Amino acid sequence: MAALTPHRHVCFVACRRDARDHELATQRGVAERLATLLGCRYAGDADPAATGPIGYAVPNDTLVSLEQAQRLGIRGRLDLFGGVVPLPFIATKVITHGLLHPDAPAPAGWRREFAERVANAVLPGYSAFSLDDAQAAGRRLLEEGPVRLKAAMGTGGAGQSIARTPQQLDEQLASLDQAALQAHGVVLERNLSEVRTYSIGLLHVGSLVASYFGSQHNTLNRHGEEVYGGSELTVVRGGFDALERAAAGDADLRWAIALARSYHAAALECYAGMYASRANYDVVRGHDAQGRALAGVLESSWRIGGASGAEVAALQALVDDASLESVNASTTEVHGPQAVVPPGATLYFQGDDPHVGPITKYAQVHPHGHARRED
Known part of the structure; x- marks a missing residue:
């Protein structure tokens, strides 16, 4: 079998400073298994401040500088598992929505045309970089029902709240760090009920291209709070075209794939220099306060994520068996x-994390539901 990459070794790059112990252990485990997949030696951690090629890189966050990526020898999606953007705000939630008005404050490099391109692929909403704009945007959205507020730098459901009245809106906005609001922004978005969330992804790992659809489920942490509990994926050999064919019998899923595909293309075309080998989009479908059905991309992830253990396990199965067309x-x-831990599963972490307490994390390939190529 031909090598998937010309790189000889894989390095993990811990550039996210607030990562917890269980996250770092899992991310390093994914990097090590990517090395096996690519036929490379796993070389451990590389310094994010290195000034020379480090091999195939697995950073634990989106790289937010083209210059930093180039210093590490990363020049395109064949050189890393993750993504590179030219400016920091592009890697956050704020790019998903437009500004309240053309003269509203925004970071240098803001591209108004991106929000215009994705307007039909996201929920009604705004991004704001001042308290006045956030209040005005929130009141406009409240005319149609509850509003979800999202901190720009939050991951998953962290840093989110729902306002149902102008008073709640003002209280929630006042509770935000105002310096952070001006520097990073806040997202205000139509809140939906009866929701279903799809995970749509595209992977370019060396010469191997795959895509997937799936869903997430929640679990309870030691405080009884709902937190991320895992992902179930169907991974298909090939890109978005192959993914749409695999979803042929499900109109809602095909629509979710189309929305993610539109968002993905707009990001690459509007923000020059950006590239990603791992792209994941959360797409929601539900009803607003008026009972209207709405769907849209909630956010993007161009970095290693919670589903990456499943992604790599599925990719390895595709490499091991050329007759497979899709893997669960x-x-x-x-x-x-x-x-x-089920037999055959890959254990990534089992222990007591100082932040979250005892936790077990694993990935597995499921033999049922695999599809094989037709002769």
Whole structure:
């Protein structure tokens, strides 16, 4: 079999400073398994401030500088698992929505045409970089129902709240760090009920191209709060065209794929220099306060993520068996005393994390549901 990459070794790059122990252990584990997949030696951690080629890179966050990427020897999507953007705000939630008015404050490099391109692929909403704009945008959205506020730098559901009245809106906006609001922004978005969220992804790992659809599920942490509990994916050999064919019998899923595809293309075309080998889009479908059905991309991820253990497991299965057209795989996170890990699963972490307590994290490929190529 031909090598998937010319790189000889894979390095993990810990550029996200607030990553927790269980996250770092999982991310390093994914990097090590990517090395096996690519036929490379795993070389451990590389310094984010290095000034020379480090091999195939697995950073644990989106790289927000083209110059930094080039210093590490990363020049395109064949050189890393993740993504590179030219400016920091592009890697956050704020790019998903437009500004309240053309003269509203925004970061240098803001491209108004991106929000225009994705207007039909996202929910009604605004991004704001001042308290006045956020209040005005929120009141405009409240005319049609509850509003979800999202901190620009939040991941998953962190840093989010729902305002149902102008008073709640003002209280929630006042509770934000005003310096952070001006520097990073806040997202205000139509809140939906009866929601279903799809995970849509595109992977370019060396010469191997795959895509997937799937869903996430929540679990309870030690405080009884709902947190991410894992992902179930169907990974298809090939890009978005192949993914749409695999979803032929599900109109809602095909629509979610089309929305993610539109968002992905707009990002690459509007922000020059950007590239990503791992792209994941959360697409929601639900109803607003008026009972109207709405769907849209909630946010993007151009970095290693919670589903990456399943992604790599599925990619390895595709490499091991050329007859496979699609693979089902999952990741699972269990909080509490040591959970039983299923036979054949890849254990990424099992222990007591200082921040979240006892947690077990594993990935597995499921033999049922695999599709093979037709002769």
